[in-house]
Amino acid sequence: MTWVVGVCGVLLTIALVLAVIRAEKGPSILDRTVALDIVVTTMIAAVALYAAVERRADVVPVLVVLSLVGFVGSVTVARFASVEPEGEGRVRTREEVAAEDRARREAEEGGGTDEHGGPAEGEVR
């Protein structure tokens, strides 16, 4: 078991260093995020390796927490790094919602030339 731990530790350390180098180099914030995701995953693997070597079952909750929390960082960064199409990211006012509803209702009642969800041709209403 000892040499297995040694080899695994070396592999994980190299992976960690390479990911940190990528996080330092960038070039964009999303590349850094992906690299830091790998750092978190490597940390989970390292904690699991420690628990396996020492046969410590009390470390397992740490793994649960890490796997739950690990994705929050990249989701947050991606949320703020992305450009949204106009009008998608804000809460619409009451008038705009009403106008959209009206437009949709009119489209449903008249014509039905819409490609998706329109009534079948020759349908009796």
Added chain:
Amino acid sequence: MSWETVADVVSAICLLGGAFLALAAGVGVLRFPDLLSRMHAGTKPQVLGLVLVLIGLALRLRSGGAVWALVLVAIFQMLTAPVAAHMVGRAGYRTGKVRRDLLVVDELTNDLDRVREDDEA
């Protein structure tokens, strides 16, 4: 050869496999040219590598409660990793980090172009 020895050997193999996948992700994320291929490399240890490491750990611990917690870890990771990858990929596409010259097919851009033409027509 007892049952415990076999479990230990299998666990060692699984741990080595997981650590190797982590190393592959480190090499890939450093050497690959653009965001999507880096994400591709990064997802290897996130699911398969983690599952291998957890199997290795479960074979070492061999007690009921801890093993169920490990199943929970795997499930959480499979739930959260795609969410993060989706967000990062979408943000990367919208900010122009996708290099089209490296892609074999790019259906999203083609579809978006078609929709835009339809809107204009």
